[in-house]
Amino acid sequence: MSLIAISADSYPQGLDIAQRTAAALGYGLLGRELLAQVAADRGLPQEQLVQALEETPGFFGMRTRRQQELLLHIQAACLERLLADNLVCYGLGAHLYLVGVSHALRVRVLAEPQQRAAELAALRGLPPERAAKLLERQDQERRRWSSQFFQADEMDPAQYDMVLSLGNLEPEKAVEIICDAAGYRKFQAMTYSRKCLQDKALAARVLAKLMPRFPDIRLQASDGTVVAQVQSLKRDQRKKQEAVRELASQVPGVSYVEVQVIRDYFGQAAQSGR
């Protein structure tokens, strides 16, 4: 009775491990197929959802705010599905937003570096040395991506319950180790961990609803109660509180909304200087 979130530095090799693990345990596999559903349900372009999961924020890329919104939609949909338990999740960044959920086993799978470079060289038609250099850059970008959107370094082993190197382990053995760990009592679901997951799912749903209109909003959810913090000029305070409360209340599962206002002193100063 647990969840397994797999992250990998090679998408195809991680996917292989995720598929084998799900099959071995009889669990469902939650992967990028979910993006089609998210796109259809929320009227979002599917290719942008993929891009949001892969692209580092930058001058020529997608706007950071837009990317954050898309990631929140993915997060909300993914967490909703994960409430069902007994799932292996891969390719949706779940290892970064399941932090604190004790029945989620977070696994990092590392591909053998030369094989990874060979995969990239074949894909892009590059000589091996250039492919290796490109991989280094991609790893740095991945670090930036996870730090920017989830305030965590995806490459840091401390983020995971387990790190497995496919350079030293056959895929079958890696799967066996993951399945064995998933059976540990410490990764079993309990009232507390289910509640953590429910609260995270609700917070993500509310954030996805509010973020387009209130990009600076921060919030926490617990048992249907949402506490939101939003910046505002003094004169707009009441209007903003009402708007946040009204929008958040529309999200299924929200029973009470408290809106705390943080005074926007920079905005205030800019207004008074006019």
Place this chain on the structure above:
Amino acid sequence: MPEPLEVLLLDDEPIVGRRLKPALAKIGCAVEVFENPEKALARLQEKEFKIVVTDIRMDDIDGMQVLEFVRERWPESKVIMITGYAMMSLAREAMEKGAFDFIAKPFKPDDLRRVIAKAARALGYTLDFEAAAPEGG
């Protein structure tokens, strides 16, 4: 009339026992409440309770020690941990040591009743609590 399910409830905050004892009695539990962990352990030494509900953070003896004691003395008993200081590492430690469930405070009496009903089912008892219908986990 079915035999009542014997429950030992240990929490150093008196309000917890005062509040939960009648709530659990309603579903057919015979509850003994303790605020002192040493006295609770002395009672657990002499008598088997089917379910033990214990706070974790207490002076001198903590809930993890109570859990270990019960698992050793009465391996069939189900231990439910409650705490106001819930965090992932503590939850995992409790489960690893054999806790049946782990609940973060504050919680509603119904939340605990639901978990107790689940533990009772695992022990072969049926409690009169419709809201505690089977769910995952």
